[in-house]
Amino acid sequence: MPAFWRKFDDPRGIIWRVRNAILRFSPRRTARFLAGYLQPLHYERPVFILGVPRSGTTFLFHLLRESRELAGLPREGHDAWRAFHHPRSSGWRSDAVGSGEIRTGERRFINAYFYSYLGQRRFVEKTPENCLRVPYLLDLFPDAHFIVVKRNPCDVINSLINGWRHPEGRYRSYFVPVDLRIPGYPHRRQWCFALIGGWRELTAAPIPRIAFAQWKQCSEGWQAARPLVSPARWTEIYFEDLLSAPEETLSRICERIGIEMDRALEAKLADLLVNPVNALSPPGADKWRREHREEVTRLLPEIAAASRSSGYRIDPDTGEYEICR
DSSP: OOTTGGGGOOOOOHHHHHHHHHHHHOOHHHHHHHHHHSSOOOOSEEEEOOOTTTTTTHHHHHHHSSTTTTEOOOOOOOHHHHHOOGGGGGOOOOOOOOTTOOOOTTHHHHHEEEEEEEEHEEEEOOOOGGOOOOOHHHHHHHOOOOEEEEEOOOHHHHHHHHHHTTTTOOTEEEEESSSOTTTTTTSSSSEESSTTTTTGGGGSOOOHHHHHHHHHHHHHHHHHHHHGGGGGEEEEHHHHHHSHHHHHHHHHHHHHHHHHOOHHHHHHHHHHSSOOOOOOOOOOOOOOHHHHHHHHHHHHHHHHHHHHHTTTEOOOOOOOOOOOO
């Protein structure tokens, strides 16, 4: 948002909402949405990328979207998923949506939304908060394939801290209905990243504590969903593997979701490794030691206790990690 507008105290985000509505309006896309809403649509085998915010999901989304066999939205799918399930409709509980919560007209709306951007092509979608919505997504798309991107929890929490501290509020997700008293955080009502259950208890917590809670709850969300999905349609990868063995990891992903690993994908992979998208600093391992060592170190015992189920063994004293394969 331009610096001029940031001078105004706008706790409800009215300026931000109006600006986004204007920028995103497209007569052509509106016509396509209406056409899609009025006809029966069905999307086969969509691919949903899951992962805690800042775990590498954007990297994989931009990579797979390059395939001629997949289409992708120009941004995360918040407009689709919040249309019927914005947290305000549940008393600002959280981003979580469960099974059996599809409302009248919602399926047609979701399909029309994707149709307005992508036609009827098979699509790949990435919204990190969907870690908390897998049962709902399965109701909408029973044959969907889910790819979970896992990353060293210390690095994820480090990156979440960076996002919360971004000077322009780049990673805000909601203008919440209560004042935030987060130490050192200048924004009165701008919540960042996933709105997790129990967030009201964190409105005066330090940012590292909030980041840990977001990592933990989002991780628990996709782990709880794992038994609900056929193993043939559930793939887990390590972001570290995408960096250290990129071609091999991409080949495995393509095989799992049934697409060809073509030259366009290989070229995009090479480009992303050099020019990552939406990164606050170049990708790499153990970034937390360079950026927020003291703050993450204080959380190590809790991180270590919770990380094993997400595929990492963390030393509670040193932060050294081992991938559990």
